[in-house]
Amino acid sequence: MFFCFGPPKSGTTLLQNCLNAHPDIACPSEHELSGLMVSLDAVVSKYNEALVKIAKRIGGQQASELDVSYINDVFRFAVERIGGCEPGAHKLFGINDNAIVSQLDFYNRTFNRPKLIAIFRHPLAVASSSWFHNHRLAEAENNPCHLAQIRKFGDSNGWSIEIAKYVTYHMQKCLKFPTENPNLLIISYESCVDREAETVDVIFDFLDQNRDASVIEDIVAQTSFEKMKAAASEPGFFRSGQKSAFNSEITTDTKAEVDKICGTVLGSIGIT
8 A cells, every 4th residue: 555645736746646547556545534533533532421420430440541652553454445446456556645645654664654745736736726626516416615715814825935935844854854764755746747768767656556658648548637627527627728828817026035035945846
């Protein structure tokens, strides 16, 4: 099992589709493992509370409570079962969950140094994509909650600066991670767009999977922007597919401020 992730709207869907297109890999659409972990925590807390109540009723005798290590063991078992339930004879199973970008140490420890693939994108492109994504969801679901978060930062330019801080923080954290843990591969959305065949080859080399030219060529053909949009149940999810689409939506001053926030970290990941 391996895990792939990145900040929302950073190209994780493209990465997941590339991985899932490999004949020996199953990497289905995004999971929500944080919700599973929270639910397990609530179950264990409720169980421990019940033990305390029972102890009072029977004169102070109490069974041992469950501690956090049990939660982690159950969580690991559940996630591994998710992989085992995927149909087909695949050699490798991938979990795609954006939230892992904020929980690297936990996943690295809980799953005994699994292979991890992180994807990043220029923060301004992330900001632009997430801005329009939230507006689309607010309209489609008739739910203003999608707009509440971005409105805290004013207009699209304020949102862009906030996203730049968020993305840069996680880029820096991931760049420090491989020093002691070579099981993390960092790629950029820009490289997937500009040099998809080369980037896909790097990914499957990292995963020790078949990298024959015919396999790579087929995966690139299957994961074109046009094909992914045509196959999507919600085509509006794929807004433009262009890495520089934000140029007409964000001001020059904001771009300069974002450059200052990012510093040299973008170049370290191969984003220009």
